[in-house]
Amino acid sequence: MTDDRIRARYLIETPVGLERAATSMAGEQSTGTFIALPGETPELHRRHAAHVESIELHETGVDASLSGSRGPGPVERGEVVLSFPLENVGTALPNLLATVAGNLFELQQLSGIRLIDLELPAEFGAAHPGSQFGVDGTREIAGVPTGPIVGTIVKPSVGLTPTQTGALAEELALAGLDFIKDDELMADSPHSPFEERLDAVLRGLDRAAEQTGRRPLYAVNVSGEIDDMRRRADLVASRGGNCIMVSVNAVGIAGLRDLRLHSSLPIHAHRNGWGALTRFPQLGYSYQVWQQLWRLAGADHLHVNGLRNKFWEPDDSVIASARAVLQPMNGGPAAMPVFSSAQSAEQAADTYAAIGTADLMYVCGGGIMAHPDGVAAGVASIRQAWEAALEGTDLDEYAATHPELDAALRTFRGALSS
Incomplete structure (x- = not known):
């Protein structure tokens, strides 16, 4: 303009x-x-x-x-x-x-x-501060210079104690993930207080790093009142954490902007509640508008749903959202689109074909943790699917020589329609 x-x-x-x-x-x-x-x-x-x-x-x-x-x-x-x-x-x-x-x-x-x-x-x-890390900064902190950043969500979403969450995070890190995040339902609950959970998870990630030589990004959910978010972000930084997550529709645009100015950590923006603003086609906002506002306020990673997802959104809308996030805007860098929602090895090749880049987070909950051969095999199946996509190799052909991918395809194909 x-x-x-x-x-x-x-x-x-x-x-x-x-x-x-x-x-x-x-x-x-x-x-x-x-x-x-x-x-x-x-x-x-x-x-x-x-x-x-x-x-x-x-x-x-x-x-x-x-x-x-x-x-x-x-x-x-x-x-x-x-x-x-x-x-x-x-x-x-x-x-x-x-x-x-x-x-x-x-x-x-x-x-x-x-x-x-x-x-x-x-x-x-x-x-406005805008995205502090975006694609390039996130890759640097995660130690993933190329390919997708492969991640998962702590599941079950609620019910785990801090000790159980820490043990699960350690298992996920040992499986080779690049990124682990809290579920949006878990912030500071009576059964899993924030500080106890944070310490337990970081201890688990440190134990895993002694074996793997790397620590994944852990997006801990700091959502809450503004003073609470500031305090939690400070705790994450002081204990050596490397990422924070916010339910942005819940905390508001002024809340996110305040947190961005307060913290030097990447901000993972979860969009829960977004459907209320956009699901009816004659009311609300487009994602093009929504993501622009949150990027101005400081989001580095923004959820865009995923192909053949468990929610209402069609694939063309998902891809349009991801392209919007990857577009430099208002003087700021490209941000990182987060593909999630019933994602598994099965959608990787189609995601890459549709978006034409691996500058994204590919976050699978059940698609990793429900793999019949365990979490490590689930992570391997995602990486193998993306290797095939990036090489231009047919997914089923690649699966013939990669048992983790083969098992994933047999498990997850058609799972949502069954």
């Missing part, structure tokens, strides 16, 4: 006509309200009014997606672009959200609204 306006693209539905709806949106989020006010001078409008930049009709006569809309005509669906003066907003991310994604979702003129793209002035990149 070459000017100081924020541009937001929306997919909207409306029974009042796209032009009238777009005008209402612009007024509601800048200088107007439902009735003219004495203070709405021409000069105020000139400096502060939002502009309707473009309108594109897609279809008319569609059924209304959401209840509560009002208007005289058939429902139209299309795209509108609004621009807002930077002077209205400043560069604070909460203020940005209030402007581009605030009361617009409440307007009775709309039966659907989805924020699908966001272009920000250069001032935003300068004002």
Whole structure:
């Protein structure tokens, strides 16, 4: 962008006509309200009014997606672009959200609204810390210069004591993983207090490192109130930890930004709760917008789901999300997409074919831990699948000479449909 306006693209539905709806949106989020006010001078409008930049009709006569809309005509669906003066907003991310994604979702003129793209002035990149490590820094800390960073999640998600979690982490590290993370359900619970669990896991990883010569990244879940997150991040750093995880939708964008400024560790951004913002196609945000905001706030790794996953998301959406994360943006580096959700050796070749890069985390829970020959065989099967993908060798052909991969394919193919 070459000017100081924020541009937001929306997919909207409306029974009042796209032009009238777009005008209402612009007024509601800048200088107007439902009735003219004495203070709405021409000069105020000139400096502060939002502009309707473009309108594109897609279809008319569609059924209304959401209840509560009002208007005289058939429902139209299309795209509108609004621009807002930077002077209205400043560069604070909460203020940005209030402007581009605030009361617009409440307007009775709309039966659907989805924020699908966001272009920000250069001032935003300068004002925010952004990703501290991204792809290159994460590879350096993990000691994985090429290929995917292969990881898993501590499972069962809840119920393990700190001692049990530490023993499992040691087993996973001995199996050769690059990355281990807490489940998003586990932060600081009565049955597994944060500090006890952290110490137990790090002791287990140290014991494993005595045999393997390396310690994997361990993304410990520090999610909580802001003061608690700061304290936990300090504990991780003081005890020699190398990564922290945050449930970003739960802690908020100001919470993540504060943690990024406070800590010198990579931040693994878990997106749990994301479905509420995007699953209905005529409401919420696109991932393109969502990941841009969290990267400005400081996320280094962002979840993107995975191919043939256990959730609702289709494969083309997953790949589009990963490509968005890998795109340098707002003056910051590429971040690391995290493929997870029922991933196993079975999806590796298709993931590489679709994304065309191994700059990613490939995080498998059951796809490693449920391997019939054990965790080490599960890790070996993932690495073998990616070796085949990177070499351009057919997966089944490679499996014929690699028993861990062969067992994985027999175990996990069709598992979600059974």
